[in-house]
Amino acid sequence: MRCRISRSLQRQVILLFFSLFCKAAPEHIQYSIPEELERGSIVGNLAKDLRLNTEEIASSNLHILSVDEKQYFIISAENGNLYVNDRIDREEICGESISCTISFEVMAENPLNIFHVIVDVQDVNDNAPHFLHGDIKLEIIESTLPGTTFLLEQAEDPDIGMNTLQGYSLNINQNFVLDVKERQFGEKYVKLVLNKQLDHETESSFHLTLMALDGGKPPKTGTAKIWIAVIDANDNSPVFSQELYMVNLKETTPRGSLVIQVKATDRDAGSNGQISYSFKNIPERAFQKFILDSKDGKITLKEPLDFEEVDKYLLAVEARDGGELAGHSNVKIKVLDENDNAPEVILASVSSPIPEDSALGTLVALINIKDRDSGDNGEITCNLKDFLPFKVVSASSNLYKIITDGPLDRESTPEYNISIRATDKGTPPLSTDKIISLKISDINDNSPAFEKSSYIAFVSENNPSGFSIFHVRASDPDLERNGQIQYSLLTSNIQELPLSSYLSINSESGIIYAQRSFDYEQFQEFQIEVKAQDGGSSPLSSTATVKVFILDQNDKSPQILYPSQGVEGSALFEMVPRSAEEGYLVTKVVAVDADSGHNAWLSYHLVQATEPGLFTIGAHNGEIRTSRTFLERDAVKQRLVILVKDNGQPPLSSTVSLNLVFAETFQEALPEINSQPRDPDYQLDLQFYLVLALALISFLFLLTAILAILTKVRRSGSPKFLQCFGPVPHSNNTVIFPPNYEEGTLPYSYQLCLSSESRIQEFTFPAPSVQAAGNFSCDQNSDMLLTANQENILKTEMSNDDGVSSFSYISLFCNTLRLHFLHYF
Numbered sequence: 115m116r117c118r119i120s121r122s123l124q125r126q127v128i129l130l131f132f133s134l135f136c137k138a139a140p141e142h143i144q145y146s147i148p149e150e151l152e153r154g155s156i157v158g159n160l161a162k163d164l165r166l167n168t169e170e171i172a173s174s175n176l177h178i179l180s181v182d183e184k185q186y187f188i189i190s191a192e193n194g195n196l197y198v199n200d201r202i203d204r205e206e207i208c209g210e211s212i213s214c215t216i217s218f219e220v221m222a223e224n225p226l227n228i229f230h231v232i233v234d235v236q237d238v239n240d241n242a243p244h245f246l247h248g249d250i251k252l253e254i255i256e257s258t259l260p261g262t263t264f265l266l267e268q269a270e271d272p273d274i275g276m277n278t279l280q281g282y283s284l285n286i287n288q289n290f291v292l293d294v295k296e297r298q299f300g301e302k303y304v305k306l307v308l309n310k311q312l313d314h315e316t317e318s319s320f321h322l323t324l325m326a327l328d329g330g331k332p333p334k335t336g337t338a339k340i341w342i343a344v345i346d347a348n349d350n351s352p353v354f355s356q357e358l359y360m361v362n363l364k365e366t367t368p369r370g371s372l373v374i375q376v377k378a379t380d381r382d383a384g385s386n387g388q389i390s391y392s393f394k395n396i397p398e399r400a401f402q403k404f405i406l407d408s409k410d411g412k413i414t415l416k417e418p419l420d421f422e423e424v425d426k427y428l429l430a431v432e433a434r435d436g437g438e439l440a441g442h443s444n445v446k447i448k449v450l451d452e453n454d455n456a457p458e459v460i461l462a463s464v465s466s467p468i469p470e471d472s473a474l475g476t477l478v479a480l481i482n483i484k485d486r487d488s489g490d491n492g493e494i495t496c497n498l499k500d501f502l503p504f505k506v507v508s509a510s511s512n513l514y515k516i517i518t519d520g521p522l523d524r525e526s527t528p529e530y531n532i533s534i535r536a537t538d539k540g541t542p543p544l545s546t547d548k549i550i551s552l553k554i555s556d557i558n559d560n561s562p563a564f565e566k567s568s569y570i571a572f573v574s575e576n577n578p579s580g581f582s583i584f585h586v587r588a589s590d591p592d593l594e595r596n597g598q599i600q601y602s603l604l605t606s607n608i609q610e611l612p613l614s615s616y617l618s619i620n621s622e623s624g625i626i627y628a629q630r631s632f633d634y635e636q637f638q639e640f641q642i643e644v645k646a647q648d649g650g651s652s653p654l655s656s657t658a659t660v661k662v663f664i665l666d667q668n669d670k671s672p673q674i675l676y677p678s679q680g681v682e683g684s685a686l687f688e689m690v691p692r693s694a695e696e697g698y699l700v701t702k703v704v705a706v707d708a709d710s711g712h713n714a715w716l717s718y719h720l721v722q723a724t725e726p727g728l729f730t731i732g733a734h735n736g737e738i739r740t741s742r743t744f745l746e747r748d749a750v751k752q753r754l755v756i757l758v759k760d761n762g763q764p765p766l767s768s769t770v771s772l773n774l775v776f777a778e779t780f781q782e783a784l785p786e787i788n789s790q791p792r793d794p795d796y797q798l799d800l801q802f803y804l805v806l807a808l809a810l811i812s813f814l815f816l817l818t819a820i821l822a823i824l825t826k827v828r829r830s831g832s833p834k835f836l837q838c839f840g841p842v843p844h845s846n847n848t849v850i851f852p853p854n855y856e857e858g859t860l861p862y863s864y865q866l867c868l869s870s871e872s873r874i875q876e877f878t879f880p881a882p883s884v885q886a887a888g889n890f891s892c893d894q895n896s897d898m899l900l901t902a903n904q905e906n907i908l909k910t911e912m913s914n915d916d917g918v919s920s921f922s923y924i925s926l927f928c929n930t931l932r933l934h935f936l937h938y939f
Contacts, residue, residue, distance in 0.1 A: 142546075143220075145196070146234040149204040154197055157187060157233060160220065161194020164229060174222040186216055187233070196231075204235045205272030209399040211423045212274055239277040239330025243269040245338035246398070250324065252306070253343045253438050256314040263293060263305040265430070265442055268395030269326030269336050276329035285323045290342075292324075297428055297444075303395065306340070314344045345438075352378040352389050352433035354443035364450045365421040373404060376411040378433030378441050385436030394432035394442065404429065404447075413445065421451040422486040453491035453540025458484045459548035462513070467553035470524040478504060479516040479550050483536045491540035499533040499547065506534065516550070524554040525591040556593035558650025564588045564658040571626075574665045575634040583617075584660060586624040588646035595649035599624075604657065606642040617642060626660065634666040635708045668762020670708040672716055674770045677701065687773045689780065690752075692744050700729065700774065703736035705758040715761035721769070722755035729754060729774075738772070750776050 145158045161171045171194045178189060188199040208214030214235045219228050250267050271279040282304045284292045289312065293305040304324070320342035327335050355377045363373065380387040391411045393401065404427070405416050413429070427447040434440040464479040485492040496506050496514050503520025516532060530552045537545040564586065571584035590597040601624045606613045618627050624646075640662055647655035677688075688701050707714040718736040723729055725748055730741045738754070752774040759767040 142230045142232065142548075144232045144234065146236060147198075147202075148236045148238050149202050149214075150238060150240050151198045151202060153199065153201070157196040157198060159194060160189060160196045160231070164194075164222070166194060166222075173224045175224070176220055176222050179219040179221045179228065187218070189220065202235055203240075204237050205241060207235065208423070209272065209402075210274065210397055213422075237274045237277055239273055239328065239334060241272050241277075241328075242334035243271040243279050243326035243328050243336035245269050245324075245326070245336060249339040249341060251341045251343070253345050254308070254312060255439075256312045256344050258308055258312060260308050260311055262308045264308075265394060265432070266304050266306050266324060266340070267338065268301075268303050268430075269338070270398060271326070271328050271336075272398070273328065273330070278328055279326055280329040280333075281327050283325045283327070287320070287322060289320060290322060301428065303430070312344045318344050320344075350381045350386070350435075351439035352380040352435050352441035354378045354431070354433060354441055357443055359443065359445040361445065361447045362450055363415070363419060363447055364452060365419045365454070366452050367415055367419060369415050369418055371415045373413040373415055373447060374445060376413070376431050376433075376443060376445065378411070378443070380433075380435045380439075380441075382435060382437060382439075386439070388436045389433045392432050392434070394430045396429050399424065400427050400429055403427065406431065419449050421449045421488070422455055425449050425451075451488040451491055453487050453538065453542075453544060455486040455491075456544035457494050457536035457538050457546045458486070459534060459536050459546050460484065461548070461550060464550060464552065466551065467555035468518075468522075469557050470522045470554050471557050471559065472518050472522060474518055474520070476518045477515055478518060478552060479532070480509070481514050481516065481534065481548070481550075482512055483514060484512055485538050487538065487540060491538055493539045494536050495539070496534060496536045499535050502530060502532060504530070504532055522554050524556050524593075525560065527554065529553045556596055558592055558596040558648060558652060558654060560590055560592050560596075561654035561656050562588040562590045562599050562646035562648050563656060564644075564646060566658065568659045568661065571660055571662045572665055573628065573632060573662060575632050575667050576669055577628050577631055579628065579630055581628045582625050583628050583662065584626045586619075586626065586644050586646075586658060586660065588624070588656065588658075590648050592648065592650070598649040599646050600649065602645045602647070604643040604645050606640055608637075608640050613642065616640075619644065632664050634664045634710070635670065637664065639663045666710045666713055668709055668713040668760060668764070668766055670713075671766040672705045672707045672758040672760055672768045674703065674705045674758060674768055676704040677770060677772055687775055690740070690744075690774050690776050692776045692778055694740050694744060696740055696742050698740045700738045700740065701772070703731070703738065703756050703758065703770065703772075705736065705768070707760050709760065709762065713760055713762040717759050717761070719757040719759065720754060721757045722753075724749055724752045724754075728752065731756060744776050748776070752776070 143158075143160065143163050147155075147157055160176065161174075164176075166174055172191065175191070176189045176194060178185065178187060184200055186198065186200050186202055188197050189195070190197060202216070204214045207216065214237070216233045216235060218231055220231055221228050245267050247267055252264055254262075254264065269279055269282070271277070279302060281302065282292055282294050284290065284306075289308065289310045291307050291309045293307045294302055295305070296302050320340070322340040322342065324338045324340050325335055326337070327333050359374055359376060361374045363371075376391065378389050378391070380389055390408045391406055392408060393404075393406050403415065403417050403419065405414050406412070406429075407414075411431070411433075426449060427445075429445040429447065431443050431445055432440050433443070460482040462480040462482045465477060466479075468476060468478060481496075483494050483496055485494055494512075496508070498504060498506060503518060503522060504516055505519040507515045507517055509515045516534070532550040532552055534548045534550065535545055536548070537543050565588070569584065569586060573581070573583040577583070586601065588599050588601075590599055600621045601619050602621060603613055603617060603619050603626075606616070608616055614629070616629055618629055619625065620627070624644075626642075626644075642660050642662070643657050644660055645655055645657050647653050690698070690700050694700075703718055705716055705718075707716055716736075717733050718731050719733070720729065720731045720738075727741060728744075728748060729738055729752070731738050736756075736758070738756075754772045754774065756770050756772060757767055758769070759765050
């Protein structure tokens with residue numbers, strides 16, 4: 115007994131030491147296992163229950179802090195599992211107590227901490243009922259009347275509940291039967307009832323078998339032999355002063371204290387009247403707690419009481435005289451509670467997680483709070499330690515509800531550790547803290563949010579199709595589908611084609627792709643609206659605008675506006691006075707570039723010249739000037755090739771050819787100009803008006819000629835006169851060229867087509883040809899070409915008639931028009 119007290123004191127001192135120097139308050143971890151588990155059986159993952167990860171298990175050095183001789187459990191240093199280390203016998207540890215727990219402390223290092231572990235040991239049917247003293251011997255006087263009862267030794271079964279003793283049975287005989295009764299506290303006891311008068315002379319002894327059965331599955335039994343000797347005994351049995359003695363004891367009563375003294379009397383004298391006291395069929399736990407003095411009947415306390423272990427004892431006391439007669443009484447001892455147990459908080463149920471939009475009063479958890487003490491020591495008040503949007507409401511005597519008492523927001527607080535404190539009303543009061551972890555589940559209460567309300571993107575023109583031009587991002591603090599964002603394009607300010615033909619967007623990543631190549635010269639910017647929508651059941655969305663600027667690339671060559679290109683790329687002529695001084699402005703090259711910025715900065719370069727040192731060009735303005743005066747040795751006709759280059763990388767360029775003629779007057783420059791092909795586009799409008807004028811004049815001329823010829827014919831009567839004009843009157847194919855014809859090119863021509871025999875003559879003035887202003891031609895029906903010299907002959911002949919004098923005026927007008935035409939070209 116002294117050894118146990120010493121170990122208990124040592125344990126309290128160690129716990130006091132660690133409680134003073136440990137930073138964290140002990141946590142309570144509880145497990146439940148059946149008794150008699152094999153050594154090495156796992157109880158639970160202590161490291162996991164203490165919320166230690168794999169790295170923390172080794173550094174924490176978990177070990178059991180205990181001063182008891184037996185180490186029922188051991189902790190694995192590798193995985194933190196709690197294993198059975200020694201045989202656990204519930205009956206040995208807790209005896210008849212309904213609740214059996216093994217408590218020990220676990221110490222962790224780094225940081226230093228102590229955890230309180232409680233292992234609830236559940237009973238199994240590992241014990242058969244047994245009789246403590248084996249065989250039962252009785253001596254019954256033959257004069258005993260039928261109906262007399264004899265209290266038999268009670269079988270013991272240290273198991274509890276249904277596994278403990280449930281009943282007795284006796285082998286069939288004619289003299290005795292069993293009377294099984296139940297005491298006030300549920301304990302069964304058995305009496306042997308004399309069913310038939312005994313006769314010592316007929317049968318002096320009986321041999322019976324008493325069987326005790328428990329309620330296990332399968333049930334277990336124990337037997338005892340009953341040896342009955344039939345004798346003559348005195349006729350008075352000891353009688354107790356009370357059939358039942360009632361005693362109240364505080365659980366703090368010190369050992370050795372007197373509990374009660376029982377008293378029995380016997381009217382017999384001598385040895386038959388001498389009484390000895392003894393316990394009869396009491397539990398083994400009662401034998402450990404109490405001592406009965408056989409002479410004076412005093413019951414004293416042998417070991418300290420524990421109300422939570424056993425709150426009452428029922429002791430059967432027997433008083434036996436010298437004649438072997440006995441009387442029986444019972445002592446009921448009630449243990450009074452002291453406030454030596456803190457409240458026990460058990461989490462009955464928890465609704466985790468709960469939605470963040472839970473209404474006020476939503477049930478979060480249900481806790482069961484018990485205190486093994488009684489009275490005020492067992493009355494409990496419960497409240498929350500911290501200010502949280504929850505409150506505790508009492509549901510019944512031991513049941514409490516935790517309900518919501520304010521709004522919840524998962525995005526700000528996704529999890530709560532609700533700390534509950536249960537305090538009893540004892541003196542001094544004891545309390546227990548319990549932490550409940552509660553997670554908050556997400557609802558779709560947040561719209562996707564873009565990083566900006568508007569974005570600016572830059573993309574170079576001529577981009578390839580499918581090119582990524584921008585990446586928009588939106589965030590949603592909600593979880594799972596509520597936070598999954600889908601992107602889409604809504605509208606744009608592009609009017610020419612649908613938006614989908616220009617852009618597309620990856621619905622998951624938000625990357626915007628170009629569906630076609632952009633052209634800076636077509637449009638320089640556009641704006642689109644992007645939508646981000648989450649995947650909630652009632653989806654939420656937001657929009658942002660993206661303004662896209664097209665960046666110019668050097669993809670356009672310079673376009674030369676002046677001088678315009680002639681036929682097959684040749685340029686028109688420019689006339690320069692021979693007397694031009696140095697720096698004389700000859701002409702100016704004008705060019706534009708559809709690009710912008712540096713790509714449109716143009717520079718002008720003279721890349722080719724007939725006389726390289728005769729002309730210069732302004733690098734930035736395109737002005738062509740003479741670099742010196744014209745010399746006699748210089749060619750009259752000069753050809754320049756001008757290169758116009760932009761400032762892009764790489765640069766693009768265009769060229770133009772320019773023909774220059776040094777002359778003081780246009781007539782002086784005309785021979786040089788006429789030797790060059792003309793540009794039909796340049797002359798198109800002028801030719802149209804000239805042809806129209808020539809056609810009108812030819813019509814008037816022919817009309818006058820026809821009238822003159824008809825008058826002449828009528829007077830002469832010789833129609834063959836009209837067949838041909840010229841020195842060879844009978845030739846139909848004679849062609850006479852003017853004296854100024856050079857190199858097969860005429861500055862001006864006209865045709866006179868005459869009909870054979872009886873056709874009326876026609877005079878035709880053709881328009882200048884495309885390739886040369888002086889070419890002439892005749893259609894298939896023409897018989898001859900009338901030149902300018904023959905025209906004078908014709909006018910002389912026709913002037914013989916007074917009626918055709920107007921012909922000479924028409925011819926003179928035509929010659930004048932012809933000269934003007936030549937002067938223009």
